[in-house]
Amino acid sequence: WKSTPPIIMEATSGPLTSTCASRSFYNPDILLKLDLFHCLRRFSRECTSEHHPLYSTFCQLLSAAFTVVDQEDLKKLKAAYEFCGISPANPTKQHTREHCRTKIPQPLERLDRVDKVMKRFYLAKDPNDVPLFKPSMLKMWRIQRVHILRSCLSDPELKEGIMFRYGGTLQLNHVPGEGAKVPIWMPVRGTSQQEGYHFHQAQWITGTQVSTELFQAQGMTGVARWNYQRLVDLKQPGVVLPAVFDPVLIREINCSSKRVTGQEKYPVLSTSDRDTGERFGLDYREPGCRPVPLDWDKHRTV
Numbered sequence: 075w076k077s078t079p080p081i082i083m084e085a086t087s088g089p090l091t092s093t094c095a096s097r098s099f100y101n102p103d104i105l106l107k108l109d110l111f112h113c114l115r116r117f118s119r120e121c122t123s124e125h126h127p128l129y130s131t132f133c134q135l136l137s138a139a140f141t142v143v144d145q146e147d148l149k150k151l152k153a154a155y156e157f158c159g160i161s162p163a164n165p166t167k168q169h170t171r172e173h174c175r176t177k178i179p180q181p182l183e184r185l186d187r188v189d190k191v192m193k194r195f196y197l198a199k200d201p202n203d204v205p206l207f208k209p210s211m212l213k214m215w216r217i218q219r220v221h222i223l224r225s226c227l228s229d230p231e232l233k234e235g236i237m238f239r240y241g242g243t244l245q246l247n248h249v250p251g252e253g254a255k256v257p258i259w260m261p262v263r264g265t266s267q268q269e270g271y272h273f274h275q276a277q278w279i280t281g282t283q284v285s286t287e288l289f290q291a292q293g294m295t296g297v298a299r300w301n302y303q304r305l306v307d308l309k310q311p312g313v314v315l316p317a318v319f320d321p322v323l324i325r326e327i328n329c330s331s332k333r334v335t336g337q338e339k340y341p342v343l344s345t346s347d348r349d350t351g352e353r354f355g356l357d358y359r360e361p362g363c364r365p366v367p368l369d370w371d372k373h374r375t376v
Contacts, residue, residue, distance in 0.1 A: 075196050077189050082185075108227050122204060136191050139184070157249070177237070240310070302319045
């Protein structure tokens with residue numbers, strides 16, 4: 075059960091690159107990540123029963139081992155609790171999730187945290203001598219340990235907090251005053267966020283059989299509208315947005331404003347003059363399909 079140095083060395087040596095079809099046939103630069111929710115479900119499935127007296131405690135400690143809460147955010151939330159007269163100032167799980175950013179730590183730190191949980195429960199039994207873990211838990215743990223050590227779950231080390239987007243502020247328990255104001259953080263990773271985006275992608279395309287030109291045009295329009303709505307949701311101070319989203323009209327206004335005043339009316343919605351590295355529907359690999367780079371000036375009235 076314990077992660078010894080030889081086990082760690084074996085899991086982190088040799089060819090570590092995935093050989094799945096997505097990398098082999100489509101894009102060798104794809105970074106594959108294991109969703110945290112599905113990883114935790116693999117552990118919970120290897121418990122004898124959800125009604126076991128130790129099941130709830132095990133799941134809580136395991137979830138806490140996989141994530142680290144930003145201490146500055148937690149400190150602000152506790153201060154808001156005290157301002158609102160809530161005693162003791164122990165934030166609930168829901169408040170912590172909504173108002174504190176979390177991070178999935180790097181492999182060795184996370185392995186040590188999960189190791190301690192597994193060591194605590196691997197021989198645990200209830201008063202009727204029923205073990206918490208099934209015999210197959212050990213095999214599953216060995217597999218997940220490899221995923222952990224190969225950074226299949228870790229968040230990237232980034233200075234910018236792009237794993238969360240700022241969603242404004244909220245008065246805790248509707249209590250007025252600056253001290254009760256707490257930020258809202260929305261995670262951009264996770265199954266629900268990805269599935270939500272994929273759902274919208276399906277709505278952008280008008281049918282199951284469309285030309286490559288129409289597919290790309292509808293897809294790019296959908297992405298532009300999605301990005302605009304994210305700006306609306308952020309409610310950033312100082313960011314001016316038009317009341318109605320019309321890409322063609324916004325571009326014309328920006329161009330006219332640039333000529334007259336020297337600056338664009340909506341700089342946050344200006345067309346970039348450099349390659350941002352973003353791609354959507356530009357790389358076709360199926361037989362009979364071809365890349366169709368759209369010319370904005372040519373197709374803007376379509």
